[in-house]
Amino acid sequence: MSTAIKAAASIREGRAAVKKNAEHFKADNHFWVGIEQGRGDVHPISWELMGADRKLAGKLKVDVAAVALRLEREAMRNAARASSYGADMVYADLVYNVQQEHRKEFYTKALIDAVNSHRPTILPSRTTFGCDLTGSVTATLLAGSTSLPCTIYKMNRTANGHRTPARDGNARARHARSWHCYHLFRGSAQSRPRRQNAIVYTWPRIR
Amino acid sequence: MHNVVCIKQVPDSAQIRVHPVTNTIMRQGVPTIINPYDLFALEAALELRDKFGGEITVLTMGPPSAEESLRKALTFGADRAVLLTDRCFAGADTLATTYALATAIRKIGKEYGQPDLIFTGKQTIDGDTAQVGPGIAKRLRVLQLTYVAKIRALDLAARTIEAERRSEGGVQVLRTRLPCLITMLEATNQIRRGAMADALRAARAQIVKWSAQHADVEDISKCGLKGSPTVVKRVFAPTARAEKAVLVEPAEQPAEALIDAMFKYQPRLEADLAALTGDP
Numbered sequence: 001m002s003t004a005i006k007a008a009a010s011i012r013e014g015r016a017a018v019k020k021n022a023e024h025f026k027a028d029n030h031f032w033v034g035i036e037q038g039r040g041d042v043h044p045i046s047w048e049l050m051g052a053d054r055k056l057a058g059k060l061k062v063d064v065a066a067v068a069l070r071l072e073r074e075a076m077r078n079a080a081r082a083s084s085y086g087a088d089m090v091y092a093d094l095v096y097n098v099q100q101e102h103r104k105e106f107y108t109k110a111l112i113d114a115v116n117s118h119r120p121t122i123l124p125s126r127t128t129f130g131c132d133l134t135g136s137v138t139a140t141l142l143a144g145s146t147s148l149p150c151t152i153y154k155m156n157r158t159a160n161g162h163r164t165p166a167r168d169g170n171a172r173a174r175h176a177r178s179w180h181c182y183h184l185f186r187g188s189a190q191s192r193p194r195r196q197n198a199i200v201y202t203w204p205r206i207r
Numbered sequence: 208m209h210n211v212v213c214i215k216q217v218p219d220s221a222q223i224r225v226h227p228v229t230n231t232i233m234r235q236g237v238p239t240i241i242n243p244y245d246l247f248a249l250e251a252a253l254e255l256r257d258k259f260g261g262e263i264t265v266l267t268m269g270p271p272s273a274e275e276s277l278r279k280a281l282t283f284g285a286d287r288a289v290l291l292t293d294r295c296f297a298g299a300d301t302l303a304t305t306y307a308l309a310t311a312i313r314k315i316g317k318e319y320g321q322p323d324l325i326f327t328g329k330q331t332i333d334g335d336t337a338q339v340g341p342g343i344a345k346r347l348r349v350l351q352l353t354y355v356a357k358i359r360a361l362d363l364a365a366r367t368i369e370a371e372r373r374s375e376g377g378v379q380v381l382r383t384r385l386p387c388l389i390t391m392l393e394a395t396n397q398i399r400r401g402a403m404a405d406a407l408r409a410a411r412a413q414i415v416k417w418s419a420q421h422a423d424v425e426d427i428s429k430c431g432l433k434g435s436p437t438v439v440k441r442v443f444a445p446t447a448r449a450e451k452a453v454l455v456e457p458a459e460q461p462a463e464a465l466i467d468a469m470f471k472y473q474p475r476l477e478a479d480l481a482a483l484t485g486d487p
Contacts, residue, residue, distance in 0.1 A: 038375050038376065039375070039376060043375070108345070127375055128353065128354050128373070128374045128375060129374070129375075131336075131337040131338060131341070131353075132341045132351070132353050133341075134338055134341075135301070135305075135336075135337070135338035135339070135340065135341025135342045135344075135345065136341050136342070136344070136345045136351075138301065138302055138338065138342065139302065139305055139341070139342040139343075139345040139346055140345060142302060142436070143302070143436060
């Protein structure tokens with residue numbers, strides 16, 4: 001088999017694998033973590049969320065997908081690192097658009113369409129963009145969201161198949177319970193990336 | 208020009224306590240204040256009224272005691288106060304709150320004129336969500352400018368507003384059309400001292416009180432605890448993160464005493480710092 005044929009076969013296999021993976025992610029309520037941009041690169045909070053989410057997903061035996069939100073070209077390339085932090089799949093459809101950078105409607109609609117088709121549990125970050133997007137998306141989807149910034153979150157499967165999140169806030173801790181299928185979290189989970197010798201990032205909260 | 212400012216009555220966080228047995232927040236005897244973030248929004252609205260005229264309606268949702276906060280807002284110079292109070296609003300999370308407030312703002316628009324700008328604080332100090340503002344904007348289908356640090360220009364003829372927004376990457380200068388919702392960032396202005404005339408007016412003012420029915424709430428099941436997908440299950444004080452606490456006796460040179468105490472329990476830290484600075 002020539003090199004060209006081998007390469008074509010490899011691409012076909014790769015596409016088939018991606019398609020299969022996409023169908024798999026549609027089938028169940030998997031976790032999505034928003035990968036955001038900060039100062040031209042992936043925002044470090046995205047990796048924090050990814051690490052914590054991976055642990056939680058492992059317990060519940062579901063998979064984790066990284067969703068690239070408003071990333072420039074360079075940051076989009078770096079978003080591929082999500083797999084090394086524990087993502088089973090990276091969605092890179094929501095491409096950065098400088099004209100739409102501050103327009104929440106653009107990203108809200110895109111995210112809502114994706115949520116309606118894939119029914120995931122989403123963990124947006126506690127950034128200015130994450131907060132705005134969470135407010136808009138929850139108001140549209142009539143979804144529950146935990147209020148205080150999360151430092152720890154847990155999730156249990158109840159008898160009816162829904163999941164009930166619980167988390168401890170950092171200022172005045174509280175335990176929240178939600179009955180809705182879609183839970184939107186904002187997290188600041190202190191977690192270590194899976195890479196060896198990786199930096200453990202602190203959470204840059206905007207005040 | 209008609210501006211609506213959404214405020215919230217919150218317990219004074221400096222004096223809040225958690226019940227040692229039940230682990231719930233003890234609200235009895237804790238003084239309440241206007242959410243400090245909302246005061247920046249109120250002052251921004253007042254500054255715009257000073258410049259362009261018009262009127263300001265202050266809106267809050269809460270128990271009948273929230274009237275006190277509304278009167279306080281009137282003393283700062285607001286023209287009208289609306290209290291949304293009903294038993295069915297109790298226990299609302301962000302989603303149910305946005306529904307009730309958006310419905311009330313629509314009613315305010317019908318009764319007192321459509322609002323050009325809706326102001327909220329960045330977040331509240333008790334909920335800390337920063338989601339009610341964007342949620343109201345989404346429900347009212349108006350544009351939103353969040354984390355606004357400064358309103359640079361307002362053109363009523365062209366119905367546009369230009370504002371500075373703080374984000375992680377820096378400051379964005381955004382221009383949008385009216386009506387829109389603005390969430391004001393903290394430390395962007397200083398709330399004024401109310402005039403004596405406003406204080407007297409506030410003491411005598413009739414607070415407009417709306418129940419769910421008066422506010423034209425169509426679906427009660429979307430309000431309060433019933434309409435809240437998220438409920439607070441338990442409130443508890445966070446556990447201390449420090450493994451050990453040592454009391455350092457007061458000394459003439461407190462800084463040196465503290466450093467000595469730190470090095471006593473962390474000898475490795477002293478060695479590392481000495482190696483870093485090159486001192487023996």
